[in-house]
Amino acid sequence: MGYFSRLFLLFILAMTYGAFCISADEPEARAIMVKVDARDDGDNQTSEMEMILIDKRGTQRIRKIRSMNKDKGEDKQRIMFFMQPADVKNTGFLTYDYDEIDKDDDQWLYLPALRKSKRISTSDKSGSFMGSDFTYSDMTSKELDNYDYSLKKEMQVNGKDVWVIEAIPRTKETIKETGYTKSLLFVRKDNFVMIRGIHWVKKGKKLKYFDMKGLELIDNIWTPTEIHMTTKKGKQVLHKTILKFSNIKYNQNLDNNLFSLRRLEKGL
Numbered sequence: 001m002g003y004f005s006r007l008f009l010l011f012i013l014a015m016t017y018g019a020f021c022i023s024a025d026e027p028e029a030r031a032i033m034v035k036v037d038a039r040d041d042g043d044n045q046t047s048e049m050e051m052i053l054i055d056k057r058g059t060q061r062i063r064k065i066r067s068m069n070k071d072k073g074e075d076k077q078r079i080m081f082f083m084q085p086a087d088v089k090n091t092g093f094l095t096y097d098y099d100e101i102d103k104d105d106d107q108w109l110y111l112p113a114l115r116k117s118k119r120i121s122t123s124d125k126s127g128s129f130m131g132s133d134f135t136y137s138d139m140t141s142k143e144l145d146n147y148d149y150s151l152k153k154e155m156q157v158n159g160k161d162v163w164v165i166e167a168i169p170r171t172k173e174t175i176k177e178t179g180y181t182k183s184l185l186f187v188r189k190d191n192f193v194m195i196r197g198i199h200w201v202k203k204g205k206k207l208k209y210f211d212m213k214g215l216e217l218i219d220n221i222w223t224p225t226e227i228h229m230t231t232k233k234g235k236q237v238l239h240k241t242i243l244k245f246s247n248i249k250y251n252q253n254l255d256n257n258l259f260s261l262r263r264l265e266k267g268l
Contacts, residue, residue: 029149035192042221042250045069052242074099077259092264097140105140126179133229133241137178146174161189
């Protein structure tokens with residue numbers, strides 16, 4: 001074998017090995033993410049939400065939402081109703097978040113102007129949820145087995161020790177559904193809560209910055225009370241969404257019939 005042939009072979013082997021290392025799943029990082037996923041997030045929760053949409057000029061739009069969550073075995077169900085302002089009043093959103101990895105989560109959006117519910121298809125889940133910086137995919141939990149995890153470093157965020165974990169989607173289907181090509185997740189060591197995240201958006205060379213500004217211990221459950229999601233292109237802020245949660249209660253009496261298409265279209 002000639003010199004250039006050997007050089008080409010070594011190059012291919014190096015690229016293959018490098019690609020493998022980049023996408024390899026690290027046991028330590030995965031073990032951390034398993035604990036993040038297993039963390040108690042409460043059951044039969046009710047809350048009130050304020051969604052603040054801020055455009056690049058600083059103009060704000062505020063929406064009021066009522067949200068209810070329920071565990072059904074290993075699955076999770078959520079229903080949300082927009083209460084204000086008038087242009088989104090009675091809009092509803094229903095999610096069935098399945099634990100089974102091979103089963104796609106179900107989502108429906110009820111638009112009162114059309115008087116019917118629209119099922120959110122897998123191809124639409126990377127789209128903006130109600131004009132916010134959150135996608136429909138962000139409204140459900142991520143399947144651990146859809147990603148390779150690696151521990152990048154350890155640092156402090158707001159005085160708290162965190163692990164910085166890189167999450168790389170294993171398939172093009174996951175990238176298409178979430179809209180993200182990779183993420184950096186900042187996980188607190190003391191409670192396994194993800195308090196910060198950076199997401200590389202597939203389209204438009206944009207980044208999304210997730211920041212948990214408020215976190216409280218309610219009924220012994222670490223509960224987000226304020227979340228920011230900011231979309232940037234370079235240093236320019238394109239849009240920002242702030243979610244504020246209040247009147248949070250766990251272990252409420254929530255009937256199974258509440259989490260149905262019929263109730264979604266009926267409203268509160």
